[in-house]
Amino acid sequence: MEIQKAMNSDWFATARTLSEALPYLQRYDGAVVVIKFGGHAMGDDAAMEKFARDIVLMKQVNVNPVLVHGGGPMINEMLERLNVETSFVDGKRVTDRETMKVVEMVLSGSVNKRIVAAINKQGGKAVGLSGKDANLMVCEPADEKLGFVGEPTTINPAVLDTFLESDLIPVIAPIGVGKAGETYNINGDTAAGAIAAGLKADRLLLLTDVAGVKDADGNVITDLTSEQVKTLTDEGVIAGGMIPKTQTAMKALEGGVRAAVILDGRAPHACLLELFTEHGAGSLIRD
Numbered sequence: 001m002e003i004q005k006a007m008n009s010d011w012f013a014t015a016r017t018l019s020e021a022l023p024y025l026q027r028y029d030g031a032v033v034v035i036k037f038g039g040h041a042m043g044d045d046a047a048m049e050k051f052a053r054d055i056v057l058m059k060q061v062n063v064n065p066v067l068v069h070g071g072g073p074m075i076n077e078m079l080e081r082l083n084v085e086t087s088f089v090d091g092k093r094v095t096d097r098e099t100m101k102v103v104e105m106v107l108s109g110s111v112n113k114r115i116v117a118a119i120n121k122q123g124g125k126a127v128g129l130s131g132k133d134a135n136l137m138v139c140e141p142a143d144e145k146l147g148f149v150g151e152p153t154t155i156n157p158a159v160l161d162t163f164l165e166s167d168l169i170p171v172i173a174p175i176g177v178g179k180a181g182e183t184y185n186i187n188g189d190t191a192a193g194a195i196a197a198g199l200k201a202d203r204l205l206l207l208t209d210v211a212g213v214k215d216a217d218g219n220v221i222t223d224l225t226s227e228q229v230k231t232l233t234d235e236g237v238i239a240g241g242m243i244p245k246t247q248t249a250m251k252a253l254e255g256g257v258r259a260a261v262i263l264d265g266r267a268p269h270a271c272l273l274e275l276f277t278e279h280g281a282g283s284l285i286r287d
Helices: 002-020 022-027 045-060 072-081 097-121 158-164 188-199 226-234 242-254 270-276
Strands: 032-037 064-069 126-130 137-141 150-155 169-173 175-178 183-185 203-208 223-225 259-264 282-286
Touching: 002 022, 022 270, 032 045, 032 188, 032 270, 045 064, 045 097, 045 169, 045 270, 064 097, 064 158, 064 188, 072 097, 097 126, 097 169, 097 175, 097 183, 137 188, 150 175, 150 188, 158 169, 158 188, 188 203, 188 242, 203 242, 203 270, 223 226, 226 242, 226 282, 242 259, 242 282, 259 270
Parallel strands: 032 064, 032 203, 064 169, 126 169, 137 175, 203 259, 223 282
Antiparallel strands: 137 150, 175 183, 259 282
């Protein structure tokens, strides 16, 4: 009898969750959601499988996910394996021509296709591409001292519009092209923010390995305005690696994205919780 009660309780909770999701399913019907995927979930097969299933579910309920991925640890591993020496300036990797060849091979090759395969295995129809395809991301050097590290200056989303009108799910490697045809490595968050702005996305989800933006007491702030982000940054509350993520979020908002969310990609079903539940799963930043 006790087991039956527990089972019934679980079933009730599941049914209630599904029922409460209805207004959010309606809210995001047809919406474009750009997701930066990286960190822990990329290196763990079980986490990758769950993430892929969630992406397929999103597409199934008529949300249009656009994935942008990173791959720094995989790049480091391949550079070491190939004995390609790299140098750093102010803690940032200098990407020369030889390094760029490895970066493109890893990001546009093994990493991109692994994500594509994971989504397709769950019943989706993922297509892998990079910012070089159809001149999706045209770049200029972010810093001459860093070599072929790019900053997107022009986004040409026509190729993505074609995917969004179909049942295909684009998976984008953060590789861009220069005006003279050069190949550039782009920070994954930066690429995702630029693509989200180019698409005027409803949401930009930046998956990371922390729970979100925290206040001075270490508590996650679930809802912030751009002005609050600026204040917290000036006060030193937002610091370190969180600064570039919040800056990416605010730049995306300036480009026409409705809201950006920094959330913990290690949490199971983080994207679904953020989109389809009342409490969300991270720190939402809005104008």
